[in-house]
Amino acid sequence: MSLLCVENLKVSFKQDGAIIPAVHGVSFTVDRGETVALVGESGSGKSVTALSTVSLLGPSAQVEGSVTYDGQEMIGAPGKRLRQVRGNDISFIFQEPMTSLNPLHTIEKQVGESLALHQGLIDEAARTRIIELLDRVGIHDPESRLGAYPHQLSGGQRQRVMIAMALANKPDILIADEPTTALDVTIQAQILDLLAELKREEGMGLLFITHDLNVVQRIADKVCVMKDGEIVESGPTAEIFANPQHAYTRKLLNALPSGAPDPVPADARPLVETEKLRVWFPIQKGFMRKTVGHVKAVNEATISVRAGETLGIVGESGSGKTTLALAIMRLIQSEGGITFDGEDVNAWSTRKLRRRRAQMQIVFQDPFGSLSPRMTCEQIIAEGLGVHGNPGGRAERDLVAEVMEEVDLNPATMDRYPHEFSGGQRQRIAIARAMILRPKMVVLDEPTSALDMTVQVQIVDLLRRLQVKYGLAYLFISHDLAVVRAMSHRVVVMKQGDIVEYADAETLFETPQTEYARNLLQAAFDLKPA
CATH class of the missing domain: 3.40.50.300 (P-loop containing nucleotide triphosphate hydrolases)
Structure with missing residues (x-):
């Protein structure tokens, strides 16, 4: 029997009287000592699927299907049972540790909360365990870091603290949601090696969520490729990379920046x-x-x-x-x-x-x-014109439409707000805001x-x-x-x-x-x- 078994999971959300589907009939398993990667672009349903495992979605979510941990059903389980499992048997590591850690509490207090809640460890017993955990995840001189606040640590150190918190109660399953996206390549490699080592030594199951197939190849035993709330392909990592069957999987594998910029003009000053x-x-x-x-x-x-x-x-x-x-x-x-x-x-x-x-x-x-x-998209892009002036004298809305077309945005969307755009579209808006002033650098x-x-x-x-x-x-x-x-x-x-x-x-x-x-x-x- 698998440690975590997800069968025909369906998730939808109520919004303004409408039902918006997010996950459609997802099924996969995670065994002890195994790493399963959920891969896909933003909005594919990866994080919603992971949060559903221990009912961490909000009240607007409607969840159907089955999620069993160690043979026990999690969907519809009593609150007391879910609280026992969360952070104890199944732990999470999130993408951005700075937003997951409390800026007003020391590292010792934040790691110690989980120990006090699930193991009853306090004072010196908790302190000893916290130092042991911080040392285990590679924090140098952990005793000197107990009184530090999150802003006093580097990005890699904050992520290590998050891992220490997740491991505090020796969970059976660790769910890592984009844990290395914001990290430097050297720190990313260290965190991935650390997770793999901890998985081997503790015998944990690891559910790894990412949009980066390069990371998946390094760490995962199995891959589930998600698109629009469905798993479109799954199987052993080596097999998926060597012979992808679905067009979307091939698209992800080929999505690596390549080529080189055009040569600089010889007379460039x-x-x-x-x-x-x-x-x-x-x-x-x-x-x-x-x-x-x-x-x-x-x-x-x-x-x-x-x-x-x-x-x-x-x-x-x-x-x-x-x-x-x-x-x-x-x-x-x-x-x-x-x-x-x-x-x-x-x-x-x-x-x-x-x-x-x-x-x-x-x-x-x-x-x-x-x-x-x-501010609307138009107001954001045109903001610089209000500061620096519009030397051409053209209508502001026409200039915004022109620069939106240059960055492959539809000018018809200029009255929308940032939250109505995808991440890639928002970055194009930021580029358009810079380009409308025709900068040199x-x-x-x-x-x-x-x-x-x-x-x-x-x-x-x-x-x-x-x-x-x-x-x-x-x-x-x-x-x-x-x-x-x-x-x-x-x-x-x-x-x-x-x-x-x-x-x-x-x-x-x-x-x-x-x-x-x-x-x-x-x-x-x-x-x-x-």
Whole structure:
């Protein structure tokens, strides 16, 4: 008998008097010591299926079918029984630990809550177990981290804390919902290795939810491919990858960024240059806030980007990638030389800086977080025109329609709000907002990391097309090295604020010169399908 058995699961939601189906007749099993991956794009029903296993969906959900854990039915089970199972026998790890952890409680208190609830451990007994768990998931010097708050930990450390919480009561089944999406490639590899090791040692069943087939190949024993609420194909991982039968599975497998950007024109002039750019943040202590040291976020960075060229900036979290870009745009203070379009940026007055900002735009990682939920698509895209003016004098709505068509959005949707668009469409709105001002340089800060694989390919193609059309210079920041390779002419590798390698993309990816760059490439491309 399987540890977890899902049979003919159907889930729908009541909304405004209508019934909206989300999952249609899904069936699969998870055995002890086995990893089963649910794969599919956003909206395919993966997370709804997982949450249904222990009745974690809201009151608007209507659930039919059968979900048994260790032979006991979970659908319709009494609340007391469900509370015994949740976090004890079946535990969850969610995608974004910062939203799952309480910002007001220490790590010790948050991990300890589950121990007190399910095992009755408190005080020293709980503290000893918490230290043991944090050490088990690879937190260095765990005792010193007990009093830390979530914001004081890195992304990888926060995810490890989430894993420690999930493992606190030695569950039989661990459900991991996109646990590595927002992590650097090296941290992602560490987390995947950790999960695989824990599964072997604890004999857990692991239900792994992701849209990334590269991760699936590394960790899963079986794959269930979901589309529009249905499992369209399932089977052993090696078999699915070697011989996919369904067209949608083949589409996912082929959804890897490929190719290279068009060559930079031979006569392209340098648009952005830095000379020993430095960003140090002071460490202040005491009543008088005396500076006792500095966090060296960027340390003497010298780069050059030509019109029509993409400079990829890679490195682990905290390496200084985004700080470098923000300093170039003068959004944070820095020391050293910055030249934009032949002019000394540091010499610009506040008025001139504001005027020139139209030529330096930025697209952020999370499109939903960077778009105002109270503004329509038209208002969001046209916002820059209100700040910088409309020199052409054309009707604002016509300009919005034109730029929406450029980024493959239907102008008929310009009166909708952000929540009415998909993730990929929201990122296109963010790109349109930058492009309507006809900038010369665009900073792209992880613009594809939150997107499905198929949407990533579309956004990469769009960005390359816009670059050729307008001669744009891109600063492309990403931890996804496959996307960096498809987008970049040259690449900067950063580590702890220093540029440790700087070369054209082909040279860096084929023959990296530093051990750090080689480790990044190893972590990234070991995840790729053969």
